[in-house]
Amino acid sequence: MNAAPIERREGRPVVFRNARVIDPSRRLDAKGSVIVADRRIVAAGPEADRTAQPAGAEIVDCKGAVVAPGLVDMRVFVGEPGAEHRETFASAGQAAAAGGVTSIVTMPDTDPVIDDAALVDFMTRRARDTSEVRVWPMAALTKGLEGHEMTEFGLLREAGAVGVTDGRRSVADTAVMRRALTYARDFGLPIMHNPADPYLAGTGVMNEGETASRLGLPGIPKEAEIITLERDIRLARLTGGRYHAAQISCAESLEIVRAAKADGADVTCGVSINHLTLNENDIGPYRTFFKLAPPLRSERDREAMVAGVADGTIDVIVSSHDPQNVDTKRHPFAEAADGAVGLETMLVAALRLVHAGALDLLALFRALSTRPAEILGLEVGRLAPGAPADLIVVDTETPWVLDADTLRSRSKNSPFDGARFQGRVTRTLVAGRTVYEYFSAA
Amino acid sequence: MNASSTLPAIGFSHRHLLGIEGLTAAEVLGLIDAAEAEIAVSRQVEKKKSVLRGRTQINLFFEASTRTQSSFEIAGKRLGADVMNMAVGNSSTKKGETLIDMAMTLNAMRPDILVVRHHSAGAVELLAQKVGCSVINAGDGAHEHPTQALLDALTIRREKGRIEGLTVAICGDILHSRVARSNIILLNLLGARVRVIAPSTLLPAGIERMGVEAFTDMRKGLAGADIVMMLRLQRERMDGSFVPSVREYFRYFGLDEEKLSWAKPDALVMHPGPMNRGVEIASEVADGSRSLIRDQVEMGVAVRMAVLEALAAHLPNA
Numbered sequence: 232m233n234a235a236p237i238e239r240r241e242g243r244p245v246v247f248r249n250a251r252v253i254d255p256s257r258r259l260d261a262k263g264s265v266i267v268a269d270r271r272i273v274a275a276g277p278e279a280d281r282t283a284q285p286a287g288a289e290i291v292d293c294k295g296a297v298v299a300p301g302l303v304d305m306r307v308f309v310g311e312p313g314a315e316h317r318e319t320f321a322s323a324g325q326a327a328a329a330g331g332v333t334s335i336v337t338m339p340d341t342d343p344v345i346d347d348a349a350l351v352d353f354m355t356r357r358a359r360d361t362s363e364v365r366v367w368p369m370a371a372l373t374k375g376l377e378g379h380e381m382t383e384f385g386l387l388r389e390a391g392a393v394g395v396t397d398g399r400r401s402v403a404d405t406a407v408m409r410r411a412l413t414y415a416r417d418f419g420l421p422i423m424h425n426p427a428d429p430y431l432a433g434t435g436v437m438n439e440g441e442t443a444s445r446l447g448l449p450g451i452p453k454e455a456e457i458i459t460l461e462r463d464i465r466l467a468r469l470t471g472g473r474y475h476a477a478q479i480s481c482a483e484s485l486e487i488v489r490a491a492k493a494d495g496a497d498v499t500c501g502v503s504i505n506h507l508t509l510n511e512n513d514i515g516p517y518r519t520f521f522k523l524a525p526p527l528r529s530e531r532d533r534e535a536m537v538a539g540v541a542d543g544t545i546d547v548i549v550s551s552h553d554p555q556n557v558d559t560k561r562h563p564f565a566e567a568a569d570g571a572v573g574l575e576t577m578l579v580a581a582l583r584l585v586h587a588g589a590l591d592l593l594a595l596f597r598a599l600s601t602r603p604a605e606i607l608g609l610e611v612g613r614l615a616p617g618a619p620a621d622l623i624v625v626d627t628e629t630p631w632v633l634d635a636d637t638l639r640s641r642s643k644n645s646p647f648d649g650a651r652f653q654g655r656v657t658r659t660l661v662a663g664r665t666v667y668e669y670f671s672a673a
Numbered sequence: 674m675n676a677s678s679t680l681p682a683i684g685f686s687h688r689h690l691l692g693i694e695g696l697t698a699a700e701v702l703g704l705i706d707a708a709e710a711e712i713a714v715s716r717q718v719e720k721k722k723s724v725l726r727g728r729t730q731i732n733l734f735f736e737a738s739t740r741t742q743s744s745f746e747i748a749g750k751r752l753g754a755d756v757m758n759m760a761v762g763n764s765s766t767k768k769g770e771t772l773i774d775m776a777m778t779l780n781a782m783r784p785d786i787l788v789v790r791h792h793s794a795g796a797v798e799l800l801a802q803k804v805g806c807s808v809i810n811a812g813d814g815a816h817e818h819p820t821q822a823l824l825d826a827l828t829i830r831r832e833k834g835r836i837e838g839l840t841v842a843i844c845g846d847i848l849h850s851r852v853a854r855s856n857i858i859l860l861n862l863l864g865a866r867v868r869v870i871a872p873s874t875l876l877p878a879g880i881e882r883m884g885v886e887a888f889t890d891m892r893k894g895l896a897g898a899d900i901v902m903m904l905r906l907q908r909e910r911m912d913g914s915f916v917p918s919v920r921e922y923f924r925y926f927g928l929d930e931e932k933l934s935w936a937k938p939d940a941l942v943m944h945p946g947p948m949n950r951g952v953e954i955a956s957e958v959a960d961g962s963r964s965l966i967r968d969q970v971e972m973g974v975a976v977r978m979a980v981l982e983a984l985a986a987h988l989p990n991a
Contacts (some may be wrong), residue, residue, distance in 0.1 A: 441879030445694075447794035447816030447854055450878055519797030561773050563793030567813065 242663035244268035244285035250293035254598035256613035270663040275614035301333025301621035303603040313342025318554040324362030328667035330575035331656040333621035340398035346371035351390035382401035393411030396423035412472025426459035476500035480525040482535035503551040519567035620663035627654040674712035685983040692817035707979035725754035728785040748977035822855035824976040845904030870894035929955040
């Protein structure tokens with residue numbers, strides 16, 4: 232199976248007492264304890280209060296704080312290799328740890344493109360040596376992300392790729408997509424695809440509609456996503472391939488996925504934290520940190536996305552962490568790069584939805600931790616006994632204000648600069664080892 | 674003799690002129706009134722005022738323009754400013770220098786007023802955030818071209834005596850047009866009824882919500898119009914084929930005598946220039962007695978003088 236890079240590290244046993252334990256894999260939301268020893272969960276939940284504590288364990292009184300499985304972020308652009316000035320595995324790992332993300336799934340849109348088994352191997356080793364959190368590479372679906380020739384799915388999987396994707400790109404050629412889904416099925420390899428018809432999206436830079444027209448910016452119609460998603464789902468059903476839509480952004484896409492699932496199709500989908508918490512009006516006077524792909528949509532679409540996560544139609548929430556610097560963002564809107572950093576703020580931004588009463592913690596961590604691990608066949612993402620001890624302690628109450636300059640990512644392109652949050656990660660463990668701890672100034 | 678002493682007090686308190694959006698009706702009328710007074714300056718032998726004496730005005734054009742740039746140049750010179758023109762092709766930013774870098778460089782030369790045209794919507798606003806001087810938007814992408822809308826309003830008011838209650842039909846490539854956007858906002862602000870007429874491929878999504886009635890048929894759209902404002906068919910900006918051919922476009926949307934007869938008998942014709950004769954407008958109309966196209970050019974200088982003067986009143990050390 233894949234290299235689980237952190238396993239080499241030792242950690243002292245820890246007992247988290249007086250916690251609110253969340254484990255979506257067992258539909259558990261209860262007061263109790265979590266016991267960690269030998270890099271794994273010994274017990275978690277009410278029963279752990281009655282379980283013997285390991286010798287020499289550190290005892291932590293959580294004072295009612297949440298203990299939940301660490302986040303598994305299925306869509307992270309790192310920048311290594313090729314754009315280390317924007318992000319490295321080391322800086323991404325620190326940002327992830329501080330944000331409660333214990334596994335990051337990296338996109339192949341690097342320089343060079345990760346479309347060869349040797350490059351997957353390089354990524355895995357490099358990440359193991361420098362990152363605080365687990366790194367699971369996804370490899371390119373087509374060579375050079377060109378959308379024409381399939382990559383070597385079997386060899387890539389053996390080298391450690393957890394899936395194949397063309398990252399930011401979308402495969403326009405329907406026949407290529409069909410064959411890729413067919414061939415990937417033989418290796419049980421999930422295909423993660425960005426559904427966005429490049430021809431229909433054209434030169435668009437934001438959601439098509441009144442706001443774009445007022446700003447004089449070319450729009451991207453929702454149909455660019457809807458049509459490709461419909462196509463992909465039909466191909467997935469035709470081929471039996473494992474299909475995951477990387478990100479959906481509009482209400483119509485949600486209905487398509489809902490109908491396909493109701494009809495028994497084996498398809499899953501994700502949404503970015505940005506599309507759950509922001510809308511196109513946040514762009515305001517051409518703010519490029521809100522220029523994303525897919526573009527931020529209307530408030531109606533945002534509300535639909537939240538409802539989709541709540542009822543499980545949307546399987547996973549991703550940060551779509553995409554570090555961009557002054558050199559790519561400080562341009563006129565249409566010329567600026569897409570993308571926002573999000574590893575460090577995904578969980579706290581998502582807590583807004585919990586505080587607003589739109590989501591409960593079980594639904595939230597199902598989408599942030601448990602489902603992505605299930606989709607990728609990883610044993611993390613849960614607090615079941617025997618599972619790897621990737622977990623976080625979350626204070627869900629304390630208010631604070633984000634200063635983007637303090638982000639650990641090398642790039643500061645956060646749409647949440649100056650935002651008020653309620654709650655934060657206070658401790659992050661990967662394989663039983665503490666990789667982040669928040670010490671309040673008070 | 675000094676025309677500046679006759680200028681009405683206009684109460685314009687902005688540091689930049691980035692768009693019509695955000696201005697009040699009183700501010701717009703104040704600028705138009707002030708421009709009215711500037712017309713005389715250009716018509717007399719001594720065309721020079723001194724309100725901008727000692728000031729440096731840089732015309733920074735990232736997109737080629739003959740008439741707007743020369744209009745701003747003449748306006749600045751008639752007010753006494755030292756005017757420098759900088760034509761920056763798209764190539765310079767491709768050399769690695771960003772718009773911001775260029776803005777900072779120019780800012781360090783301490784100009785008082787920057788007049789900027791850029792091919793990307795929002796670019797002028799971005800630049801204005803980074804410099805210490807006043808910035809005038811001379812056109813940013815498909816967003817705004819405020820001095821064009823002001824000069825159009827001045828031209829209309831001089832001919833029709835009012836703007837409120839008039840029906841103005843804007844025809845042509847609305848989708849890519851900053852002139853259309855600025856005019857829609859301004860004419861609505863002053864109480865005109867605004868229509869847009871174009872093939873559906875050249876109408877932006879949600880345009881009705883900007884306060885216009887949209888038509889795809891010239892006969893219907895021109896019925897009852899007091900003003901027919903034609904737009905250039907900006908073929909060079911089109912990525913794909915929005916209309917199949919020039920001849921088909923002219924057949925349905927080119928303004929000739931016949932189509933003009935569908936508007937009010939006293940309807941007047943405008944065009945921001947440069948014109949494509951035989952594409953969006955027939956020569957017989959462009960050069961006819963109902964054409965205001967040359968008046969627009971003259972009003973352009975007056976409006977730009979008024980804008981420069983209004984901004985200069987708030988420059989540091991003024």
